[in-house]
Amino acid sequence: MGILEVKNVNKRFGGLQALGDVNLSVAERTVHAIIGPNGAGKSTLLNCLVGKLIPDTGSVMFDGQSVLGRAPYEINQMGISRVFQTPEIFGDLTVMENMMIPCFAKRDGAFELNALSAVRGQKDIIERAEHMLVDMNMIDKRDMHAAAMSRGDKRRLEIGMCLSQEPRLLLLDEPTAGMARADTNNTIDLLKQIRDERDITIAIIEHDMHVVFSLADRITVLAQGTPLVEDTPEKIKGHPKVREAYLGENA
Amino acid sequence: MDAIILQILNGLDKGSAYALIALGLTLIFGTLGVVNFAHGALFMIGAFCAVSMQRLLQLSFETIDETQKDFLGNPLKVKTPYVESWFGPEVGATIIDWSVPLAIVLAIPVMLVIGYVMERGLIKHFYKRPHADQILVTFGLAIVLQEIIKHYYGANPIPTGAPAAFRGSFDFGVLLGFDPNVIIYPYWRMVYFAFAAVIVSAVFAFLQFTTFGMVVRAGMADRETVGMLGINIDRRFTIMFGLAAAVAGLAGVMYAPINSPNYHMGMDFLVLSFVVVVVGGMGSLPGAVLAGFLLGILEAFASMNEVKSILPGIDQIIIYLVAILILLTRPRGLMGRKGVMED
Amino acid sequence: FTNEPTGSTVTLGFNVPQTGPYADEGADELRAYELAVEHLNGGGDGGMMNTFSSKSLKGNGILGKKVEYVTGDTQTKSDAARASAKSMIEKDGAVMITGGSSSGVAVAVQGLCQEAGVIFMAGLTHSNDTTGKDRKANGFRHFFNAYMSGAALAPVLQNLYGSERRAYHLTADYNWGWTQQESIQAATEALGWQTVNNVLTPLAQTDFSSYIAPVINSGADVLVLNHYGGNMVNSLTNAVQFGLREKQVNGTDFEIVVPLYSELMAKGAGQNIKGIVGSQNWDWKLQDEGTKAFVQSFGQKYGFPPSQAAQTCYAQTLLYADAVERAGSFNPCAVGAALEGFEFDGLGNGPTLYRAEDHQCFKDVLVVRGAENPQDEFHLVEIVEVTPVGQVTYPHDHPMFAGGDLGKCNPGV
Amino acid sequence: MFGLDTKDTRLLLIVAALALLAPFLLNPFPDGSAMAQFNAGYPDLMQRFVIFGIFAIGFNILFGLTGYLSFGHAAFLGVGSYSAVWMFKLLGYNVLPGIVLSVIVSGLFAVVIGYISLRRSGIYFSILTLAFAQMSYNLAYSVLGNPSSNFNLTNGETGLQVYTSDPQLLQTAGAPDLPNLFGVTMRSSVQLDIGPWLFTFNAGYYLCAVIMLISFYVSVRIFRSPFGMMLRAVKSNQQRMHYTGLNTRPYTLAAFVISGMYAGLAGGLLSTMDPLAGAERMQWTASGEVVLMTILGGAGTLIGPVLGAGFIKYFENIFSKINEGVLHGWFGFLPDGMENAAVWVVEHFVGPGWHLTLGLLFMLVVTFLPGGLVEGGQRLLRLFSNRRERNKAAKSATQSKPAE
Amino acid sequence: MNVTPDFNKSANKASTAPAFLSVWDIHAYYGESYIVQGVNFNVHEGEILALLGRNGAGKTSTLRALARLGDPEIKHGEIWLDHQPLHNMASHEAAAAGLALVPEDRRIIPGLTVEENLQLAQIAPPIGWSLERVYDLFPRLGERRKQEGVTLSGGEQQMLSIARALCRDIKLLLLDEPYEGLAPVIVDEIEKTLITIKELGITTVIVEQNAVRALNLADRSVILDTGSVVFDGTAAEVLDNAELRAEYLAI
């Protein structure tokens, strides 16, 4: 029984069957990659996991509890964090503040009227956030407006924000897209490190096969809304259907 | 039954005023993304185009009539309008009588020019600014326009009648098989309704059957990208603004005989028309028109005695109440588009 | 006492609407005030000072002090009006406040003057409450009120339209509207009229069609518009558009009545006002000496005849100055005592009494009608009848005015 | 100090100094001089400065931080005013119960309106708040205010006021018949004559000023608190907040209620300064006014709203009172023709024309100072400091050029 | 590396042929922040130039400056495209002069369908490919023509953005990370398309984190670091120079 169990999930957009009978089981403390052609429904699947979309039918269980019908913030408080395909950060806030907010959410829960204590005084939060910035190699951008960063930096910040929540399940939607090679490698190392050090399960969507094959324990290939195969990276690499439909010649 | 028919007619008429104003407003507000608090002022200026036309036609020369005295006991100065001396008293009087319809000719260029100047001189700097800034600047402009009008025309309403031919009222009831004089309705209000219908369809047609509408919609969502595709969006925004100003102005001209124009009539309408636009749904022209008629009719019904005696004061709050109910049940108003002014 | 003038000048506060729908009335009031100041200081032709029955004013200011004035904008909002009045008292040292053109504002400012210890000489305010429920020892009203309008109009209406009428009232839904409606209903019912209906209309309403339409089939044959200013202009225009004036009910002509009239409203309503009856406090076409003198000096200075707003404000200023002279002091209590029960003539309204019990002036009331063929823009209103003061006088504890208490005069600090 | 960092402490101290010395600062011109017209140091206006300052500070907590533009905040101002006057009517003229009740009642009112309106965002939220406030205004003006009905909550157009027949249960025999704080009436003043200057120190003003300082202090604390940061995050990206495990609704509702209570407090204070509450306080124009104050001063800044409030109230009260006579006084030194010309020109902008000036200033400020008056101030400061720095940096300038 | 201003716009270090696009010493600012700090390079007609560099190096800013978007603002420098002075133009004029940008965040216009997004590109002249031809190249777009553009999957949006540029008759195509978020097979497809485009004689500047792929395609390469040019040479030179690759591209 995996920490995440997706059963018979269906989702239609008008005439389009975006997800058709998706079944997926992610084992605890593994890295599970989801790959597949553009428009296969990968992001849609993630949306169903975090409460952005509600599947038409099917069930989604996290750690034995259903996530369906819960608000996104409740699902997050259950321990699921997500990095989006296009960076979602607090553009008007500084990098440091961006990093502090998830730390608060982790410490204080969904709402806390902490109106009269100074942010300055929140030593634990500051320490955590700074630590995370160091980890993400962006401490020098501490006081920068997040919106003014280049896109690769935004994405790194967003990953850092999710990690700082110490989620039990981390969902990554193309985390290294647009990231420079050096940082991609750093990110791979970081993810490896947290996978090894923490009690965390990772589900990752990526088109960069380098990332996928360096990280994944198992891979699910999604095509036209249904899982095509699920297997280990080695098997997937050699799978003829996958090569044809997705990887192409160069892989 | 007759009362209900009458109130529906009234509602349609109120609705056409709301719809016309909301239409112009939504062109700017829902399409260009500018919260234009000066829109009411444009409506008001339209109405004062009618007043000015009337004044213009009544321009007179003075002759002294020794036989009569003025209030200080001096000989009375008698005024004769130039048009009457040029075309003879009868034709002249008719021309003066028709000053409101004639004012349309005046209002179109005036409003286009005002719209052009306003957009090029002021609004264009505010497309990218927060809505709050737009409110501040257009509110400032509205005050300035009002004060200018007040300075020249005073604060009290100025009677601006419809042509004599339209002054009576029409007996609808007879058509529907009621007794005579039971359902009567003023001619000019029917003209107003028809006029509104024409303007609304013309604007729809313009935006629907030309690519112009699509471009402007796209421009509002993302100016930069539209520019990147070779389109000079600024020019189209200007045209759009001029169009909206003209619609507001014409609505004002034709409204002059219904309620005598005064300098604050724009502000009186402003808040309601914002409500109408938002209830209709941001960015939707049909929504604005539909909401205009809906609220107009509901307001007419709420002012019926039968209703008021059950719910005292309902006529004062009906529009707001309905607005709240609609916005709570339909997040984006009647026909609003997603993402337009939701943040 | 508050703001006792110590130097060679005395400051009066003219608090009028300069913005908002009554800005034109406000402008006319201000003209009258300036004229009054000029006359008090010995300038101009002296205006009604020459015809005023009390001869204490000498054209050398008030008690020998030159009159200066400050102005403020009430915006026709009680809040703004009070702020403006407070600043005149606190900052400019005004010893008397006058002006205003709405009852809400008058009551609010009157209350303030009572607390601050200065005299308030009300401008345009027609609600019964100003000298009824909300009367104050420091406040005085020269203008007439809703009850008087009813009392003056009713007999004329009976003469013109008979006593078998069925009236339908549209009433502005605020304090003045209510008292106006109550008064006119009582007065007409006393003559045998029936009241078919009374419908309250929102103050902010601009299009009255949905209130007018039900009148058509209500069986009523008179429409009473308890509206003022823009409200009245619009409701009357709408009523005419719906053909009410040509209408016949049960064989009689349908009639419209506008209880409270003004020249400026008549101007706003244009054609539609012709032949419609109402009441006024004063009209420049009156032929008494005071009126003639006032119209002459106002007309010379500004080029058009004064409105009733102007006359009221002018008279209030002279009355105040005169009372100070007679009392020999600016002390509000002394001035109040001098005004209470004061009888005078020559200010355009005929013999007038400032009644001690409620500080309301009692004088003749005009019943007027929109002129059919005005010779010029100043003759829009013609006088139908001058209702003698006796007919509009009521006991100070009349139920419509009950619940008030003048309190004690307050001279302030 | 006070749990603030040095910069904020300095700001607070400056504001405190300005507020406490206002009777001096606002009366710079000697009495009787031509410029005395511009003096604003009289109790009523000073009270208005600080009271509307409180209103705007509170509004800014909602609008400046979360970006939710309420167009109905005047409703809370009005409710606060009515509550305070009702306390005068029922209990007596001590201002404390009035002030307390105004905050409580407006808070409750804000909970209801906020709970419903915050289901929507953007313009839809604005219109919902507007609709609630306009309903309150219309009802207060008419149905709920008819003196002849049994249920006269607001006394309509005239405004709610205290009548001698009111119960005033706690009013003791000797207590003043005016709003007072344990016997000190709000109206009482001490005057100080220094040469041609006359300075007025008014009890009511100081009460309001102290409350304003407390409000300001609380608002600084909120701005610098985690809560304040969350509110800014709401403005920036609600989506992200949700997926970070934060429920935005209680945050926005808390901000809404806090700012509603500030508005109620301001309303209550208005009534204690002048015990009459009019319905116009709830009209949309009043809601619009606080929006304008906040933007004009600089939304989202600490001090901006107070500046904006002062600016607008100054115009309303000072410029509207400049009349022709005053102008002739000013330009009297000119030859007659020029005097008249000058008066004619200026006349359009003062007295009855003060709206015109205000409108023009709105346009100019927002066009040229996008951050409001605060930005104007910053630019001035920068201008000075730049000049100083430029002198310093003159020598090393050659090196700082971009080098590859 | 110090590039001196080159007044002879037709001169070029890599070759003596006349430059088609000449970027000469541009300095550009976002408000106060000085980002593009003197960029020079020339591109010949029909060439593909790979513009490379780390996250935040200023690649996007440079492209945006070329496309004459309001931000960043060029305070100094000149840009010539086929003898036309782009630096004097507004973005719509630059577009009319034959420039098209495929922006990094794709910029699909909300509220418009896929087809409307394409039609929008065909309003102002010069107009390029017909819709049929575009749908031939990207059949997925044809299938989704009535769908709202922003609801497309990430990869589909990328296709739409490129397709939109092709709807215009262009001389110069600026691509900002065109492969990002695309499945490997599609990347192959797009690469083929770019070769087709090159064959049509369209000059291209491509910014890409997948440097090897971009360099394989490109004729020449320019590397940016903190807003200025650190290398200007042939693509082969970069591929051969391991030191350079390691320092600036981490490959």
Ligand SMILES: Nc1ncnc2c1ncn2[C@@H]1O[C@H](COP(=O)(O)OP(=O)(O)OP(=O)(O)O)[C@@H](O)[C@H]1O
């Ligand atoms: N809100 C929506 N309305 C209509 N169609 C949608 C919506 N959201 C997604 N789709 C469609 O559903 C399909 C799956 O989209 P999804 O974003 O899940 O793809 P993906 O696998 O993440 O692709 P990519 O790798 O390109 O990001 C796509 O064809 C897309 O166009």
Ligand SMILES: Nc1ncnc2c1ncn2[C@@H]1O[C@H](COP(=O)(O)OP(=O)(O)OP(=O)(O)O)[C@@H](O)[C@H]1O
């Ligand atoms: N709007 C802005 N305001 C201020 N600075 C900005 C803005 N946009 C970008 N910058 C800054 O300019 C620098 C260059 O950014 P740019 O987006 O051009 O980099 P890039 O090379 O495209 O990076 P990436 O590979 O991450 O997309 C970055 O340091 C970034 O922080």
Ligand SMILES: CC(C)C[C@H](N)C(=O)O
């Ligand atoms: C101006 C007044 C004569 C009438 C006004 N409506 C009032 O309240 O009294």
Ligand SMILES: [Mg+2]
């Ligand atoms: Mg995706």
Ligand SMILES: [Mg+2]
């Ligand atoms: Mg980039």
